[in-house]
Amino acid sequence: MVSAAVSGCAQASLPVKPGEGVNVGNSSSLRKLVPAKQLENSAGQQYHQLLSKAGAQHALASSKDPQLMRVRSIAARIIPHASRFNGRASQWKWEVNLIKSKQVNAFCMPGGKIAFYSAILDQLKLTDDEIAVVMGHEIAHALREHAREQIAKNGLTNAGALILSSVVGGSAGSLIKTGVGLLSLKYSRDDESDADLVGLELAARAGFDPRAGITLWRKMSAASKGAPMEWLSTHPAGATRIATIESNLPAVLPLYMAARKQ
16 A cells, blocks of 8 residues: 655645735534544545455555646645735645545545545646646635535534544544445535635645636536446536636636745
């Protein structure tokens, strides 16, 4: 099994001018019903269980894999900006891995555990800017603690109550044993819009062109006309989404231009 923390990432909040960037407001207060540290520990266990399974199937990319090196390089530029949206991010043990799979998918679990599936890179032929937008979006879910919020919202359902009780009850490992994992959670449309905008800002601050969000979703829309893609099952695309990105470009393009000058 190959698993490595992302190197070269400054773990401190960077100076930010008041009023610059996107406006997404505060994260939902519902998330406070789920202890962050215990959820992050549970996420780490699930993540390494997934990597172990991929390794046993010879599907985990080695540290010398060109595509993995590319993804980790992009992550190393984005992660230093994460603490702007969540102070806990400076304490996370970030990891980035690549799984060889025909699934068009990517995710970032609570605590900064990132995985890309090879098909999202190869099938869509993503540019570095487009990878940064995907990564920024997934990291945004973790930073904005959408999993904590969703588990709390699901608390009245059997699956949600099972996850919630395992986390709040203090047995992080039981989250895996339930068979209802974090990757099964579905985010709301508001969460997806939230992650789109925060992801654009993260990419822009890291020196990646946020306009790639438009080309990315056009590629996604075109590809989804065939067999449905895993990544799109919880990521509604379409003209409305692209229009939202376009309307927020004035807030993030100056950040991109400033980053390019550094």
